[in-house]
Amino acid sequence: TEIYTLSLHDALPISGVQSTLHKVEIAELVAFSAALILAGIIGTGFVRLSLRPLRRVAATATRVTQLPLASGDVTLAERVPDISPRTEAGQVAEAFNRMLGHVEGALARRAASEARLRRFAADASHELRTPLAAIRGYAELALRNPDADPADIAHALHRVESESARMSVLVDELLLLAQLDAGRPLAREPVDLTRLAIDATDDARVASEDHRWVLELPQEAVLVRGDEHRLHQVLVNLMSNATRHTPKGTAVTVALAEGAPPGTVELSVTDDGPGIPPELLPELFERFVRGDSSRSRAAGSTGLGLAIVDAVTTAHGGSITVDSQPGRTRFAITLPRLCA
Secondary structure (H helix, E strand, O other), rough: OOOOOOHHHHHHOOOHHHHHHHHHHHHHEEEHHHHHHHHHHHHHHHHHHHHHHHHHHHHHHHHHHOOOHHHHHOOOOOOOOOOOOOOOOOHHHHHHHHHHHHHHHHHHHHHHHHHHHHHHHHHHHHHHHHHHHHHHHHHHHHOOOOOOOOOHHHHHHHHHHHHHHHHHHHHHHHHHHHHOOOOOOOOOOEEHHHHHHHHHHHHHHOOOOOOOEEEEEEOOEEHHHHHHHHHHHHHHHHHHHHHHHHOOOOEEEEEEOOOOOOOOOEEEEEOOOOOHHHHHHHHHOOOOOOOOOOHHOOOOOOOHHHHHHHHHHHOOEEEEEEEEEEEEEEEEEEEEEEOO
């Protein structure tokens, strides 16, 4: 066995190696730190770039909160600009824009509803003031002249009774509209529209002999589910409207037929009168709308007949349309049919 020995004179110093390793460690630490800082800067820039749509959303939301939405100004033109639906942030911005559109629509409907309510309150006050003023005037006339001619007293009392009856009808119709607006449920019983049309037309022939009445009915009975009294009121209102605004000799046709969507029935009232003025058609079913205010008031119209027709039809899940031109005016009500 050979044994090798190494003397101290033959050993090499390691201080140089340690110095080199220390320099390598420092270089690695500097390089890692620089890479980390660079990655942080790039990541921060990328995140800021990605969150730019969210900052637009926040800026738009801030501008929306500064709008006077409670003051009646329903214009909500603020939208998040430059959105890209390909990113999550862009999808959030797009959803926010859709939400602003829904809010704008809701505000517009609220403003329109408030405007209609104010107009309705003003019209109702005006309509009620007229019979109240007449009642007060005739009552004062009778009270201040106790020695007046009995015929004059009787005339004054007759006018008081007439105006009281007119005011009662107006109040009842206003109450009905308020109940329908509040969503008060109507009766839900099977109603024979065929029998309803026959009865209403027979009554109209007696009440308006100067008009020609025509019935067009199917062979079998047509049933719907609803409130028979209110549906009768709808038909009577349409027929009264036809007789009130057409000259003597006008033909009025009451017809029942299958509705356009399957499973529905169409009840129509058609006359060959002069027609409805085109400018009146858009607001025909609004409350207190009259074609001829003086003539309608003299005939006892409250201006609520067609509004009641529209409200009752809607409460039954149906719809009403009107088509009018000189020589032909047609009101058509579509209701869900009750299958036997």
